[in-house]
Amino acid sequence: MTLEQIVPWGRSKKEYMQMFNLSKEEILSKQILGCGDGPSSFNTEVDYDGGKVVSIDPLYTYSKKEIMQRIDEVAEEVMAQVRANADKFVWKNIPDVESLEHMRIEAMMEFLMDYEEGVEEGRYVDASLPTLPFEDDSFDLALSSHFLFLYSEHLDSTFHIEAIDEMLRVAKEARIFPLLTLENEPSAHLETVMDHFRAKGYEVAVTGTDYEFQKGANEMLRISK
């Protein structure tokens, strides 16, 4: 994946906690892997709190300067798209487009400040689903925010199953949010994925979340071995 194909855009720890129903205690006590965390500040903020998250993303093959330039290039276009599609979002926790832009830029700046140290500490790892460079059962929890199911038009059911199988090889549990596509439609892969993991004898549940920004995206998928 080249940098031109990546639209780096990142959410905060508060949003991750709401999306995945995570408590402060869980964040500090669990071994967490974030898959496709990009320039989110989740990892950074947990590190400030004294916890440790490992994030993987193909974005991490690039330098801080390259990622910063790419954020600069895409920010205006992403915000223009949000403005044009404002009716597809719930303006409750985030009251308006300006607050959203402020929140996202703040999260990405926090990530950038932490990036080089995080790479050295092994917290930002250049890797891509469906292959993870970790031993079996290295983590308690593997998360996917705004990657799986969201890009259902680009990634087929086989990719989803392989990716989640890999997340569950390295972690005891996987949580995925949202379950809608970019077009705010339920993902066509959800039933196939759920059937696959139920057939393996895993515990599979769709759980409501406190987080809803993309209209109707207020559920996550939880799969436990």
Ligand SMILES: C[S@@+](CC[C@H](N)C(=O)[O-])C[C@H]1O[C@@H](n2cnc3c(N)ncnc32)[C@H](O)[C@@H]1O
């Ligand atoms: C919309 S961003 C979401 C970022 C972050 N998780 C969040 O919610 O703020 C999607 C991320 O998926 C990453 N990505 C793309 N292909 C990937 C793959 N095969 N495995 C893991 N991450 C991937 C992109 O680089 C990008 O950072």
